[in-house]
Amino acid sequence: MKQDQGTLIEEAVGTTEAKSVQGVEMKPEHAAQISAVIDAVNAKKIENVYFVACGGSMASLSFGEYFLSKEIETPSFVYTSNEFIHRAPKSLGENSLVILRSHSGTTPETVEAASFAKAKGAVTVAISMEAESPLAQAAEHLVHYNYKDGSDAIDGEAGIFYTLIFELLNALSPNEKYKRVVNQLPNLGNLIEKNQQQFAEAANEFGKKNKREKIIYTMASGAYIHHAYSFTSCLLMEMLWIHSNAIHSGEFFHGPFEITDYDVPFLVVKGEGSSRPLDQRAIDFVEKFSDKVEVVDIATLNYDGIDEDLKEYFGPAITGFVLRLYADGLAEHTGHPLSVRRYMWKMDY
Amino acid sequence: MKQDQGTLIEEAVGTTEAKSVQGVEMKPEHAAQISAVIDAVNAKKIENVYFVACGGSMASLSFGEYFLSKEIETPSFVYTSNEFIHRAPKSLGENSLVILRSHSGTTPETVEAASFAKAKGAVTVAISMEAESPLAQAAEHLVHYNYKDGSDAIDGEAGIFYTLIFELLNALSPNEKYKRVVNQLPNLGNLIEKNQQQFAEAANEFGKKNKREKIIYTMASGAYIHHAYSFTSCLLMEMLWIHSNAIHSGEFFHGPFEITDYDVPFLVVKGEGSSRPLDQRAIDFVEKFSDKVEVVDIATLNYDGIDEDLKEYFGPAITGFVLRLYADGLAEHTGHPLSVRRYMWKMDY
Numbered sequence: 001m002k003q004d005q006g007t008l009i010e011e012a013v014g015t016t017e018a019k020s021v022q023g024v025e026m027k028p029e030h031a032a033q034i035s036a037v038i039d040a041v042n043a044k045k046i047e048n049v050y051f052v053a054c055g056g057s058m059a060s061l062s063f064g065e066y067f068l069s070k071e072i073e074t075p076s077f078v079y080t081s082n083e084f085i086h087r088a089p090k091s092l093g094e095n096s097l098v099i100l101r102s103h104s105g106t107t108p109e110t111v112e113a114a115s116f117a118k119a120k121g122a123v124t125v126a127i128s129m130e131a132e133s134p135l136a137q138a139a140e141h142l143v144h145y146n147y148k149d150g151s152d153a154i155d156g157e158a159g160i161f162y163t164l165i166f167e168l169l170n171a172l173s174p175n176e177k178y179k180r181v182v183n184q185l186p187n188l189g190n191l192i193e194k195n196q197q198q199f200a201e202a203a204n205e206f207g208k209k210n211k212r213e214k215i216i217y218t219m220a221s222g223a224y225i226h227h228a229y230s231f232t233s234c235l236l237m238e239m240l241w242i243h244s245n246a247i248h249s250g251e252f253f254h255g256p257f258e259i260t261d262y263d264v265p266f267l268v269v270k271g272e273g274s275s276r277p278l279d280q281r282a283i284d285f286v287e288k289f290s291d292k293v294e295v296v297d298i299a300t301l302n303y304d305g306i307d308e309d310l311k312e313y314f315g316p317a318i319t320g321f322v323l324r325l326y327a328d329g330l331a332e333h334t335g336h337p338l339s340v341r342r343y344m345w346k347m348d349y
Numbered sequence: 350m351k352q353d354q355g356t357l358i359e360e361a362v363g364t365t366e367a368k369s370v371q372g373v374e375m376k377p378e379h380a381a382q383i384s385a386v387i388d389a390v391n392a393k394k395i396e397n398v399y400f401v402a403c404g405g406s407m408a409s410l411s412f413g414e415y416f417l418s419k420e421i422e423t424p425s426f427v428y429t430s431n432e433f434i435h436r437a438p439k440s441l442g443e444n445s446l447v448i449l450r451s452h453s454g455t456t457p458e459t460v461e462a463a464s465f466a467k468a469k470g471a472v473t474v475a476i477s478m479e480a481e482s483p484l485a486q487a488a489e490h491l492v493h494y495n496y497k498d499g500s501d502a503i504d505g506e507a508g509i510f511y512t513l514i515f516e517l518l519n520a521l522s523p524n525e526k527y528k529r530v531v532n533q534l535p536n537l538g539n540l541i542e543k544n545q546q547q548f549a550e551a552a553n554e555f556g557k558k559n560k561r562e563k564i565i566y567t568m569a570s571g572a573y574i575h576h577a578y579s580f581t582s583c584l585l586m587e588m589l590w591i592h593s594n595a596i597h598s599g600e601f602f603h604g605p606f607e608i609t610d611y612d613v614p615f616l617v618v619k620g621e622g623s624s625r626p627l628d629q630r631a632i633d634f635v636e637k638f639s640d641k642v643e644v645v646d647i648a649t650l651n652y653d654g655i656d657e658d659l660k661e662y663f664g665p666a667i668t669g670f671v672l673r674l675y676a677d678g679l680a681e682h683t684g685h686p687l688s689v690r691r692y693m694w695k696m697d698y
Contacts, residue, residue, distance in 0.1 A: 048424065055603025066436075073440040075397065075424035082599035083570060086624040087415075091422040109599065215564065215592055221432060232594070233604030241608055243564055245581070245594035250431035250458065253698060254404025255582030258690060259590055275435040285698050343606060349634050 007035045007167050008182040024186040026154045026163065033143045034164050040123050040141060041171045047095040049076040049168075050122075052084045052113045056234040057101040060157070061127075062226040063316045064099065064165045072173040081109035085116050094121035097168075101126070103147075103157075105133020114138035127161060153189035158317045162188075166313070181313050187305040191314070192321045194302045199322045206294050207329020210265055213292075215243035217259075219268045219282055221250055222275035223316040224298065227323055231267070235327035239338040242330070249275070249282040257285060265292035267326065269319065272298040273312040296322065356384045356516050357531040373535040375503045375512065382492045383513050389472050389490065390520050396444040398425040398517075399471075401433045401462045405583040406450040409506070410476075411575040412665045413448065413514045421522040430458035434465050443470035446517075450475070452496075452506075454482020463487035476510060502538035507666045511537075515662070530662050536654040540663070541670045543651045548671045555643050556678025559614055562641075564592035566608075568617045568631055570599055571624035572665040573647065576672055580616070584676035588687040591679070598624070598631040606634060614641035616675065618668065621647040622661040645671065 009031045049068060051061035058080055068076040077089065081100070092098070098117035102110045105128035115138050118124045126139035129147045136142045145160040146152060153159045163185055170178040210216060216236055220228040228246035236244040247256045249268070260266075266286045270279045276299075286293045298315045301322070306314050331338045343349060358380045398417060400410035407429055417425040426438065430449070441447070447466035451459045454477035464487050467473045475488035478496045485491045494509040495501060502508045512534055519527040559565060565585055569577040577595035585593040596605045598617070609615075615635045619628045625648075635642045647664045650671070655663050680687045692698060 055600060058600070058603075069426075069438045069440075070436055071439060075426075075440060077418075077424075080597055080599045080603075082627050083597065083624060086627065087419055087571065088623070089418045090420060091418075091424060107603075222436065233600065238604040238607040243592060243594075243608060245592075248429055248432065250429045251404060251407070251582065254407075254429075254456075255587040257692060257698070258587040259592060260692070274437070275432060278431050278435065281698075289692075341607060343609070343638075349602060349606070349630075 007031075007038045008170055008179050009163065009167070010035060011179075024152075024154055024189065026159070026186070030144060030155055030160060033141070034160070034167055037125050037141050037143060037164065038167050038171050041097060041168065044123060045095055046074060046097045046123070046172065048091055048097075049074060050084065050089070050092065050096060050098045050117070051076065051078045052081050052098060052117070053101040053110055054081050054107055056230045057103060057107070057110070059226040059230040059233075060161065060320075061099060061101050062229075063223055064161070066223045066226070066316070067165060067169065067313070071169055071175075074172050081107065081113040084113050085109070092117065092120050092122060096120070096122035097125070098122045099125045099127065100135060100139060101128065102133070102135045103129050105130040105135035107135070111135050111138050127164070129157075153192055154186045158192075158320070159185055159188050162313075162317050177310065180307055181310055184306055184310060184314075188317060191302060191304065191306070191318050194304065195318050195322050196325060198302055199296070199325055203322075203325035203329045204332065205329070206267070206326050207331070207333040210292070210294075210330060211333035213242065213265050216265045216267060217245055217247055219247045219249050219252060219266055219279070219286075220271060221248055221278040222271045222273050224269040224271040224319065227269055227316070227319050230320065231323050231327070235324070235338070238344075239327065239340070240330050240334065240336055249278040252282045252285070260286055260289045262289065262291050264290050265294070266290060267294045267296070269323070270295050270297045270299070272301070272315040294326075296326070356380075356387045357519055357528050358512065358516070359384060360528075373501075373503055373538065375508070375535070379493060379504055379509055382490070383509075383516055386474050386490050386492060386513065387516050387520050390446060390517065393472060394444055395423060395446045395472070395521065397440055397446075398423060399433065399438070399441065399445060399447045399466070400425065400427045401430050401447060401466070402450040402459055403430050403456050405579045406452060406456070406459070408575040408579040408582075409510065409669075410448060410450050412572055413510070415572045415575070415665070416514060416518065416662070420518055420524075423521050430456065430462040433462050434458070441466065441469050441471060445469070445471040446474070447471045448474045448476065449484060449488060450477065451482070451484045452478050454479040454484035456484070460484050460487050476513070478506075502541055503535045507541075507669070508534055508537050511662075511666050526659065529656055530659055533655055533659060533663075537666060540651060540653065540655070540667050543653065544667050544671050545674060547651055548645070548674055552671075552674035552678045553681065554678070555616070555675050556680070556682040559641070559679060560682035562591065562614050565614045565616060566594055566596055568596045568598050568601060568615055568628070568635075569620060570597055570627040571620045571622050573618040573620040573668065576618055576665070576668050579669065580672050580676070584673070584687070587693075588676065588689070589679050589683065589685055598627040601631045601634070609635055609638045611638065611640050613639050614643070615639060616643045616645070618672070619644050619646045619648070621650070621664040643675075645675070
């Protein structure tokens with residue numbers, strides 16, 4: 001585990017592998033931050049990994065837990081920040097790696113969770129857009145990302161996070177696959193752009209068809225349940241004031257499916273990867289009994305430049321940018337901008 | 350860990366400790382089944398515990414993960430059965446304990462999950478009401494419970510499960526507290542009855558006030574989020590066809606709270622235990638902005654015969670029986686019996 005003291009980004013610099021993506025390279029300061037985390041991981045015997053954040057940031061971190069649980073034996077857990085502090089998991093300690101995330105770096109619960117984990121002796125890593133934020137101060141390590149999509153996506157939230165996760169996987173259990181993921185991640189900007197173009201019309205049409213709906217369920221499984229959670233909590237409920245619930249496709253038949261009716265809308269993310277059959281079963285059911293089913297099929301995504309066996313790692317990194325368009329479609333046709341709030345930014349709570 | 354080869358139930362038989370609950374003792378065949386599981390755990394070095402089931406059964410098992418994560422260092426995880434099979438967690442293996450649950454023992458995904466885990470060499474335990482069910486056949490061990498509440502609750506689903514969990518905690522990390530929990534669990538029947546009496550009127554009133562609601566949100570944290578999940582999935586959505594979403598009190602302020610309005614109903618379980626302040630914060634908010642808030646305060650439960658420091662273990666064991674009354678109240682006043690289904694039992698899906 002300790003034999004590889006460098007990181008994959010460092011290795012790739014100056015090689016033809018890195019050149020395969022034309023001129024797109026992670027900024028050196030970002031690469032250095034990730035390397036520092038990997039050095040800290042290599043310097044310790046990491047026994048477990050905690051992903052700690054709130055809301056959409058927690059959902060984003062959850063992809064880390066998804067891949068770790070599938071790929072390696074080191075146990076990993078996801079907690080919403082306050083639950084983490086109040087439950088105080090017994091196995092949190094000096095051999096824990098705690099990865100926290102807050103876009104602004106100001107989420108009080110997450111800042112407190114960082115201090116709590118640091119006091120327990122854990123390696124703490126803050127992921128944030130704000131390098132000078134309270135979260136960045138509270139954690140030992142900072143992994144900063146730019147708030148921008150597009151050509152520099154490797155320095156944006158997905159590029160930085162996925163690089164960190166696959167560097168971490170490689171540090172904990174070296175595998176050439178993880179190296180290829182890191183080498184192909186600079187394709188992300190191009191892929192996000194192409195896929196947003198590909199889904200733009202369908203997303204707009206979804207907004208038009210559903211503009212009078214008061215409730216829209218989301219459904220997914222595997223890694224994509226976390227996209228459903230974000231879409232439900234942050235886009236539908238928070239930004240659009242539409243009632244929702246993110247239902248796991250495997251759980252659907254054990255309670256929630258009785259709510260299905262001809263006029264109940266579902267947005268289903270049909271995943272690429274091992275749990276795709278679960279989604280298909282749920283889709284077959286809702287398409288039979290509801291007239292309002294929208295399927296976002298991850299297998300139809302454009303994966304240009306990505307090796308066939310790595311697609312399952314890239315799907316979750318791209319999907320959030322595609323789903324955002326479906327919220328934009330609703331915003332456009334309801335005349336309710338995604339920036340409107342009634343409580344947030346307006347009062348203390 | 351291995352010094353105590355017996356179980357706490359065995360130790361207590363014939364002592365004054367066991368006599369404190371008048372004449373209520375677990376049936377010998379149930380005690381023997383739990384002892385066999387503990388023997389199997391003691392015979393191996395258990396490195397992780399998986400709780401695997403669907404819907405309400407998964408929610409019930411989740412209390413196991415809650416207490417294990419708080420109390421001991423052995424990592425534990427909850428999976429819905431299909432996700433478990435398709436994700437195939439890397440750390441599942443010969444040193445895993447996999448606890449599965451299905452009321453009827455026929456849930457196909459859970460039966461398949463048992464076979465999957467057994468093939469990986471894990472110790473498999475089926476919890477079921479049906480001793481001859483496919484799940485009981487597929488798993489190595491069976492822990493059977495009676496489908497009855499009331500005076501023999503120690504042999505019912507909560508009594509059997511909590512005895513198993515606290516025997517397991519004691520096997521993995523011996524502690525006199527766990528011994529007292531097992532000794533006081535025979536009080537459960539009495540406590541369920543008293544608490545159902547105490548909450549009957551409030552529950553009926555809740556049904557009356559909310560009988561015309563099309564959507565009711567539930568909210569909780571800590572162990573109680575699993576009660577909220579069951580209430581949302583199995584009682585509101587499945588049995589009453591009322592739209593819902595179980596929101597974690599700590600997540601509420603990170604998206605979902607923007608849905609709050611004067612006419613949006615919330616049922617909040619205000620937990621007893623470490624995450625109670627999270628619930629209080631969410632209650633303060635919804636009570637300010639919604640006219641339709643129902644709080645079920647776990648601290649007001651009757652805990653007769655339970656040591657003060659053990660209340661946090663007993664609250665989750667009692668709460669499900671109390672919340673059931675709130676669904677009964679809705680059933681009574683909507684004229685929609687909890688037994689009605691439109692898809693389940695009527696077709697293949």
